[in-house]
Amino acid sequence: MEEFVLVRHGESEGNIAFNRSVAGDHSLYSGAFLERHSSFWRLSDRGREQAAATGEWMRAHMDVNFDAHFSSEYLRAMETAALLELPSARWRPEVMLRERDWGEYDLASQEERRNAFEQYEARRRRESLFWAPPGGESLAQVVQRIDNVLLYCNRRFGGQRVIFVCHGELMWAFRLRLERFSGLVYREMQADPRPGERINNCQVITYSRRDPETGALENDFRFMRSLCPWDPSASYTGWRRLDRGSTLLSNEEMLRAVNAHPRIVN
Numbered sequence: 316m317e318e319f320v321l322v323r324h325g326e327s328e329g330n331i332a333f334n335r336s337v338a339g340d341h342s343l344y345s346g347a348f349l350e351r352h353s354s355f356w357r358l359s360d361r362g363r364e365q366a367a368a369t370g371e372w373m374r375a376h377m378d379v380n381f382d383a384h385f386s387s388e389y390l391r392a393m394e395t396a397a398l399l400e401l402p403s404a405r406w407r408p409e410v411m412l413r414e415r416d417w418g419e420y421d422l423a424s425q426e427e428r429r430n431a432f433e434q435y436e437a438r439r440r441r442e443s444l445f446w447a448p449p450g451g452e453s454l455a456q457v458v459q460r461i462d463n464v465l466l467y468c469n470r471r472f473g474g475q476r477v478i479f480v481c482h483g484e485l486m487w488a489f490r491l492r493l494e495r496f497s498g499l500v501y502r503e504m505q506a507d508p509r510p511g512e513r514i515n516n517c518q519v520i521t522y523s524r525r526d527p528e529t530g531a532l533e534n535d536f537r538f539m540r541s542l543c544p545w546d547p548s549a550s551y552t553g554w555r556r557l558d559r560g561s562t563l564l565s566n567e568e569m570l571r572a573v574n575a576h577p578r579i580v581n
Contacts, residue, residue, distance in 0.1 A: 316469055317532070318523040319477040320381070321486050322369065322399070325362030326516045327391040329353055333425075341424040353414070353421050354389040362391070362516060363398060365545045369517040370399030372544035377521075382475035383468070387412040387482060395517070396480040406480075411460050415484035418451025443505070444491075444498040454501075457488040465492065483514045493522055493536055494557055499572070511551035515543045518550065527554045 332343035358366065373379050379401045386396040388408035396406050420428060428436065432449070439446045447453040468477055479485075491501060504512050514520075522536040537557050543549040564572065 316472050316477055317474050317525060318521065319468070319479065320377075321489055321518075321520040321522075322395065322478065322480045323483050323486055323514055323516055323518045324358070324387075324389075324391040324395040324480065325365035325369075325398075326359045327356045327362055328359060329356040329391075330362070330516065331359055336425040341426045344422065344424040344427070349422050353417075356389070356391050358391055358394045358398075363394070365517040366395040366398035367400075368545040369395075369519065370401065373399060373401070373519065378476070380476075381478045383407070383472050383477045385409045385412060385464075385468075385477065386480040387414065387485070389414055389482070392480050392482065399480070401478070409464070411464050412479060412481045412485060414482040415454065415457050415488075416450075416452040418448040420448040420451060443502045454484060454488060454491070455498075457484060458491050461485070461488045461492050483518075486514050486518065486520060489520070489522075494539070511541065513549065514541075515546070515549055517545060518543050 328348070332348065335341075335343055380403070381401070384396070384401070384404045384406045386392050386406050386408050388410055392412070393406070393408060396404070420432070423431070435446075435449060439448075442453075444454050447456065464479075487501075490496065496504070518541065520541045521539065523538045524533045524536055525531070525538070526533065527538055527540075538554050539557055540552075540554045541550055542552050
């Protein structure tokens with residue numbers, strides 16, 4: 316592909332329940348909310364406003380004539396995609412763009428996660444990228460799904476522009492693959508409070524092979540921009556050049572990375 320754009324869905328029913336639970340109010344994890352799979356969560360009124368504002372920004376500041384339009388088949392992503400109101404869009408709901416499978420965590424409040432999954436929470440802090448909730452996926456496994464999506468789209472839409480509307484964890488997986496983060500770098504970024512590294516609702520991330528200043532076309536995705544159209548203060552707004560060769564380490568660099576983590580057993 317020449318360029319592709321990722322858009323996270325707007326605020327959903329699940330986001331509201333999760334955020335309230337983090338704040339100590341677990342009351343939404345009850346009744347009808349627990350009778351649906353999370354794929355059926357709809358956007359909140361705020362989420363619909365975020366999607367509409369994001370679409371308005373995209374139409375004003377981007378070329379929105381994409382060659383292919385993909386959406387997660389989860390309702391909150393499909394609703395967001397439609398509310399972007401991209402001209403002549405023909406959306407393809409795609410199972411490979413579904414949210415990360417949270418297994419038994421899926422409809423569990425923060426209180427239930429602390430009490431019922433105490434051992435898993437301890438493992439989560441240790442294992443980061445490689446941790447999977449019981450019955451669910453690790454983010455490393457999600458990256459494998461992303462590989463399949465990229466392989467298909469690069470073959471099918473070579474030299475073209477594609478948009479994907481999906482989920483925050485999927486967008487982290489795209490970042491891990493496209494920016495070639497190691498597990499150590501990912502752990503650091505997850506702990507990074509800088510707003511520019513967050514993936515907010517309706518965050519728009521663009522990867523391009525075309526230099527935004529000169530128009531020259533590179534052989535690989537070298538340019539990335541991440542922004543939050545409905546709240547510009549929540550992210551960076553400029554293009555970054557990706558140094559994708561930085562993962563090629565010399566012997567000395569490899570040992571330096573290893574030695575940053577001292578041995579416990581000698």
